[in-house]
Amino acid sequence: MGRDTTRPTLAVLVALIAAGAATAEAERPNIVFIMSDDHAYQAISAYDGSLNQTPNLDRLAAEGVRFDRCYVTDSICSPSRACILTGKYGHRNGVTNNYTKFDGGQVTFPKLLQRAGYQTAMIGKWHLGSDPTGFDHWDILPGQGKYYRPDFRTADGQRAVDGYVTDVTTDLAVRWLTEQRATDKPFLLMMHHKAPHRPWDPAPDKLAAYRGREFPQPATFDDDYQGRASAARLAEMRIEQMRPSPDLKIWDDDDRHRRWLYKHMSDAARAKWEQEIDPRWEQWAGGNDPRVGDPPLQKRRWMWELYLQDYLACVDSVDESVGRVLATLEEQGLADNTIVVYTSDQGFYLGEHGWFDKRLMYEQSLRTPLLIRWPAASSVEAGRVEKQIVSNVDFAATFLDVAGADVPDAVQGRSFLPMLSGQTPPDWREDLYYHYREGPERDHAVARHEGVTNGRLKLIHYYETSEWELFDLEADPHEVRSVYDTPAYAERQTRMHHRLGELRKELGVPDPTPNGPVALGQ
Structure with a gap:
């Protein structure tokens, strides 16, 4: 009897099954998780608009969901990052300050996504002391990283890369998306920026972006810290406590930080800095700007203006980075089925209460921006604003929910995925512990x-x-x-x-x- 050609051969069946599996893998959404460092929600025009314009971040809000009450569990860098990875508070994941090395042996959401069939990549600021685990590809800034000619480290070693750190981080992420990722798997890409972290060193083409700009002074800029606990009065993060160098780039030619920073720049970048930044010393030391003299409050406002000029210029580069990633996703045909998440590791003071930095549980420190876009999800109402309290402790559970993976019982956060469609999960929290x-x-x-x-x-x-x-x-x-x-x-x-x-x-x-x-x- 001849072979029945109406039935598929074993080889054909295997091929069909493999193709079906690949299709199923591809249909699961990709996740691009973009996080900056110390990016205040006040410095995103989708939230405010009085300080700057961030068109690419605003696009995420316009095409997705803006969360207005995303609170962190601890407003400081390393504990926040450990919380995000594990879905646990610091007393459970072991990182309660910036000086504790993260135990990479514990369960994290990237590891669980790997087990669920995702390819995972981590590019940019890590700031957890130990090497990343749970990633098929990682390329990180050691420690805090440098703004100019940054070092990047992989499992194979460390090298310096010419350029500005926000641009370099974006270049590496775009290269991974276009050249290095596996096309038959869904993926998680974590692109984490150094900017706009202290000392707020802008890119050469942004140095004059906010020069001469008049900023609205926060209502609490002249806070006297009365009627509260002693913590506000004793905190050493007042504008007048900033360092002239490197925080405000007020330096003479022999300044140590100036020499170190300029050494890492190209000739063209250094020429821009010498033109735009070096004159600050003459204003400071020579009294050529009336705000530098008496009374002290005028000098304090001048320092605040310099701070905002540099900080917001760094934010401009981050916003452009987001635009480049969005454009790459579109060029690669990935935009529709990729969830793009933008957040910061915590909030930041931009002169509120007369402060910079974070830590205290006041709103500007406690709240962090959160913007999420997912074009393929038809139930997501573009431009919606979510008022429910969510937290960075919820990110791990949410990412796992997106991938259809189980959330371990040890995770202390919960998935807020239904909120993208305007649905509040049953028994959702009404408050948050910090x-x-x-x-x-x-x-x-x-x-x-x-x-x-x-x-x-x-x-x-x-x-x-x-x-x-x-x-x-x-x-x-x-x-x-x-x-x-x-x-x-x-x-x-x-x-x-x-x-x-x-x-x-x-x-x-x-x-x-x-x-x-x-x-x-x-």
Whole structure:
């Protein structure tokens, strides 16, 4: 009897199964997770618009969802990154300050995506001490990284790359998308920028972008820190406490940081800096700008303006990077089925309360931008604004949910994927627990504290000095008047105390003061 040619051969069946599997893999959404460092939501025009314009980030908001209450669990770089990777608070993942090496042996969402069939890549700022794990490809900045001629490190070693760090990071990410990724798998690409982290060194073509610009002064710029706990008054992050060099680029020709920075630049870049930045020294030392002289508040405002000019110029480069990635996804035919997420590792003060930096649980530090676009999901209403509280502790669960992968029970965050379609998951949180542990003996002398917020009320406990703050964000959106121990708030204060205790128990937070309160600095 002859062979039945109407039935597929084994080889054909294998090919069909393989093709079907490849199709299924390809249909799962890709994830591009873009994170900057210290990018304040105030410096994204989709949120505000009074300081700068960010057209590419605004495009993510216009074509996707803007989250207005994305809160971090700890407003500092390494703990935030560890929280994002693991979906756990710092007391569970082991990173509670910027000086602890991340244990790469623990479960992370990139590892789980790998097991689910995703190709994974990490490019840019890592800042966790240990080598990345869970990635098929990684190319990272060692430590904080440099703005000019940055070093990048892979498993094979370290090399310096000519250029500006935001551009170089984007170049590497685009190269991975176009030349190095496997085309038969869905992928996770994490592109993490150094910018706009201190000392806010702009690209050569951005140095004059905000020169002469008048910025609206924050309502709390001249905060006197009265009516609150001592932490606000003692924090060393006031505008006038910035370093002339390198923070404000006020230097003479012999300045050590100037020599170091210029050494890493091309001749053309250095010429731009000499033209645009070096004259600041003459203004500072020679008193050729009236704002440098008396009274001191004029000088302080001048310092703030220089800070914003440089900070926002760095943001401009990040925004252009986002535009390049979006264009690459379109050119590669990947845009529709790729979820693009933009966030920062925390918020940042841009003169609010007279500060720069972050750490304290006030809104500008606690809130981080979050923009998510997913064109293929027809249920996502473009331009929608989400008001529910989400957190960076939720990112891991959300990314796993996107991939159809199981979320381990140990993960403390929850997936907010349904929110992209305007649906609130059942029993979604109404408040969030926060804990800053690095302490006043480290950078900026910020007191350790924990707290809880529901978006309306915020209770903060500075447990080493036994001080409390309670803010009513509706009545006092600028957080300048604590109503703790105010009779009118007695019932609400009790409720917030109770909720803080519940969350500490629910999250398994160890008692931060087993031996009772101690003085600042001990």
